[in-house]
Amino acid sequence: xxxxxxxxxxxxxxxxxxxxxxxxxxxxxxxxxxxxxxxxxxxxxxxxxxxxxxxxxxxxxxxxxxxxxxxxxxxxxxxxxxxxxxxxxxxxxxxxxxxxxxxxxxxxxxxxxxxxxxxxxxxxxxxxxxxxxxxxxxxxxxxxxxxxxx
Amino acid sequence: xxxxxxxxxxxxxxxxxxxxxxxxxxxxxxxxxxxxxxxxxxxxxxxxxxxxxxxxxxxxxxxxxxxxxxxxxxxxxxxxxxxxxxxxxxxxxxxxxxxxxxxxxxxxxxxxxxxxxxxxxxxxxxxxxxxxxxxxxxxxxxxxxxxxxx
DNA sequence: CTCAATTATTTGTAAATGCAAATAACTGAC
DNA sequence: GTCAGTTATTTGCATTTACAAATAATTGAG
Numbered sequence: 550x551x552x553x554x555x556x557x558x559x560x561x562x563x564x565x566x567x568x569x570x571x572x573x574x575x576x577x578x579x580x581x582x583x584x585x586x587x588x589x590x591x592x593x594x595x596x597x598x599x600x601x602x603x604x605x606x607x608x609x610x611x612x613x614x615x616x617x618x619x620x621x622x623x624x625x626x627x628x629x630x631x632x633x634x635x636x637x638x639x640x641x642x643x644x645x646x647x648x649x650x651x652x653x654x655x656x657x658x659x660x661x662x663x664x665x666x667x668x669x670x671x672x673x674x675x676x677x678x679x680x681x682x683x684x685x686x687x688x689x690x691x692x693x694x695x696x697x698x699x
Numbered sequence: 700x701x702x703x704x705x706x707x708x709x710x711x712x713x714x715x716x717x718x719x720x721x722x723x724x725x726x727x728x729x730x731x732x733x734x735x736x737x738x739x740x741x742x743x744x745x746x747x748x749x750x751x752x753x754x755x756x757x758x759x760x761x762x763x764x765x766x767x768x769x770x771x772x773x774x775x776x777x778x779x780x781x782x783x784x785x786x787x788x789x790x791x792x793x794x795x796x797x798x799x800x801x802x803x804x805x806x807x808x809x810x811x812x813x814x815x816x817x818x819x820x821x822x823x824x825x826x827x828x829x830x831x832x833x834x835x836x837x838x839x840x841x842x843x844x845x846x847x848x849x
Numbered sequence: 850c851t852c853a854a855t856t857a858t859t860t861g862t863a864a865a866t867g868c869a870a871a872t873a874a875c876t877g878a879c
Numbered sequence: 880g881t882c883a884g885t886t887a888t889t890t891g892c893a894t895t896t897a898c899a900a901a902t903a904a905t906t907g908a909g
Contacts, residue, residue, distance in 0.1 A: 552744035553737060553756060557812055558722060560831040561715040563758045567838040568708045584865090587703060594702030600888060606703060608713045613866055615889055637874040637887045662707055667837045673830065680819070680827045681710040687817045688717040734895095750858060763896055765859055787857045787904040853908090860901070871890070879881090
């Protein structure tokens with residue numbers, strides 16, 4: 550137990566980094582990364598999302614997302630199409646290969662959930678998730694540099 | 700509420716990234732970063748730690764830490780000294796300037812704690828921390844690539 | 850004492866990241 | 880219809896990061 554253990558951001562970051570690293574190691578043999586999984590999961594829920602939408606839901610910065618999607622496109626997992634309604638926007642679509650990969654990733658993600666939450670009962674697991682949601686919302690309120698006008 | 704909201708690693712990463720970004724924005728004017736704060740906090744607890752020790756307690760990869768410490772040394776916040784007992788190792792010491800900066804960072808870190816935990820009562824806050832500790836421990840058990848022998 | 854094996858740190862290098870500038874397309878005022 | 884202002888995405892670039900190789904020093908076997 551170090552001194553940092555008292556600080557929430559540290560605890561959060563540390564736990565998050567560990568899970569992310571472990572998950573990443575696990576999916577690398579499939580040619581996937583954690584970030585790819587996020588994109589695929591978001592598109593699995595609703596296909597044809599725009600980059601901005603995807604950036605929002607995955608919490609991946611747009612410029613990072615652009616390059617991530619470049620790679621996924623090269624791998625044939627997704628395809629960019631111009632949005633019909635608004636030609637500024639790009640709609641991202643999963644390909645059959647992307648769908649197959651998604652299907653293989655889902656059980657891995659679920660298994661990780663189990664491993665991470667070992668020793669938690671259902672009520673505790675749910676509480677943790679709710680706490681994290683709340684925490685995110687709290688921080689969202691002051692998303693610093695580009696403050697809401699005022 | 701997106702589809703990813705059900706997945707713990709995502710919730711964790713998202714909340715962690717938000718706090719980290721906000722904290723980073725806040726301390727940038729002081730010439731500090733989140734990672735520097737971690738190092739200073741660890742050294743504040745016990746000065747003269749070795750790089751490896753620091754890497755362990757801050758969860759910053761050693762090679763990353765080396766370069767981070769390079770920068771902190773240039774800024775005059777810390778000083779490397781050869782460890783007396785073992786000349787392979789480097790002992791890091793905080794300078795007076797580093798101590799002054801630490802003193803200014805502590806209240807910021809505490810304020811962030813408060814902001815992040817707005818709406819949490821003391822019991823909930825404590826629970827969250829314990830959960831995050833447990834989660835980290837769970838993942839630690841399988842720290843994948845360099846598996847424990849067996 | 851000497852050498853091989855181990856341990857602590859740093860450096861090389863490639864990939865990921867994020868901000869800001871550039872590009873492309875839409876919108877509304879006129 | 881044209882143009883200024885806005886919005887969506889990409890690109891440029893500098894920073895951060897991590898893995899692996901290189902360096903430096905210790906330890907124990909002989």
